[in-house]
Amino acid sequence: GESVGLHLPTLSVQEGDNSIINCAYSNSASDYFIWYKQESGKGPQFIIDIRSNMDKRQGQRVTVLLNKTVKHLSLQIAATQPGDSAVYFCAADNYGQNFVFGPGTRLSVLP
Amino acid sequence: KAGVTQTPRYLIKTRGQQVTLSCSPISGHRSVSWYQQTPGQGLQFLFEYFSETQRNKGNFPGRFSGRQFSNSRSEMNVSTLELGDSALYLCASSFSADSYEQYFGPGTRLTVT
Numbered sequence: 693g694e695s696v697g698l699h700l701p702t703l704s705v706q707e708g709d710n711s712i713i714n715c716a717y718s719n720s721a722s723d724y725f726i727w728y729k730q731e732s733g734k735g736p737q738f739i740i741d742i743r744s745n746m747d748k749r750q751g752q753r754v755t756v757l758l759n760k761t762v763k764h765l766s767l768q769i770a771a772t773q774p775g776d777s778a779v780y781f782c783a784a785d786n787y788g789q790n791f792v793f794g795p796g797t798r799l800s801v802l803p
Numbered sequence: 804k805a806g807v808t809q810t811p812r813y814l815i816k817t818r819g820q821q822v823t824l825s826c827s828p829i830s831g832h833r834s835v836s837w838y839q840q841t842p843g844q845g846l847q848f849l850f851e852y853f854s855e856t857q858r859n860k861g862n863f864p865g866r867f868s869g870r871q872f873s874n875s876r877s878e879m880n881v882s883t884l885e886l887g888d889s890a891l892y893l894c895a896s897s898f899s900a901d902s903y904e905q906y907f908g909p910g911t912r913l914t915v916t
Contacts, residue, residue: 724903735807735893735907736846781846785903789859790836793846 694719694786696794704800711769713797715782720763722784726791727756727767731778739767739780769799777801805830807896807908815914821882824911828875828896834858835877836905837869840891849892852877853900881913889915 695718705711717725723744728736742749742756742765749756755768765782779798783791808827816822828835837849848861852871869879875896881888891912895905 726903726905728907733909735895735909738904738906741903783846790848790851790861791905792848793838795845 694722694784694792696782696784696792700797701795702798702800704802705772706802707774708771711767711772711776711799713767713769713780713782713799715765715767715794717763717765717782717784717792719784719786720760721787723788724785725756725758725765726783727754727765728781728783728793729776729778730781730796736781772799772801774801774803807894807906809892809894809908809911811911812909813912813914815916816884817916818884818886820884821880822884822913823878823880824892824894824913826877826879826894826896826908828877828894829906832896832898832906833875834897834900834902835871835875836895836897837877837879838893838895839863840893840910841889846893849879851900858900884915886915889913 697716726741727739730736740751740756753770757766779796781796782794786792810825834853836851840846851859855871866882871877891910893910895907897905
């Protein structure tokens with residue numbers, strides 16, 4: 693089955709800088725990927741998604757990049773703000789049966 | 804539109820007891836998935852229900868079970884609780900079984916002593 697990992701468990705960035713959070717997945721057949729944000733005491737919140745037939749998708753201040761060759765996914769947050777401080781998870785579909793989540797990266801925004 | 808609600812938010816139980824957690828999906832959503840979140844294992848899929856039927860199940864022992872009612876509300880039950888069952892249990896709803904967009908509730912924090 694699918695397994696998902698992240699490169700860094702924690703990331704600290706200065707307010708106003710760009711943040712990049714990385715994720716690796718194992719199943720080349722995964723068709724759909726999602727990034728979630730989880731704030732303390734809350735459930736994961738959908739940020740942005742991307743299908744395997746795309747390599748880039750942009751939202752409001754966020755961009756997801758998908759490199760299927762090396763099975764790598766990244767989330768870029770532009771002009772990081774204090775409200776962006778949270779744990780970020782990537783998730784990959786597992787043969788359409790369910791989603792497998794990465795371990796999460798805790799993003800801390802420094803003033 | 805109200806989000807996914809989970810009750811109770813916090814629960815303390817003793818080893819050997821059983822527990823039932825409840826989830827009310829977003830109005831109109833018919834698919835409900837349950838996840839266990841722990842610091843060591845992260846978010847792990849438990850099971851998914853759609854139209855009162857379990858569609859998928861993760862790799863958890865039979866002590867973990869669930870059901871879905873005709874109004875799409877779902878419950879999960881854990882019997883013979885173990886210390887390792889202490890976790891945040893998250894429920895997520897989606898419009899249909901084929902919809903990838905899941906909306907999570909705030910979770911139920913279960914502590915087993």
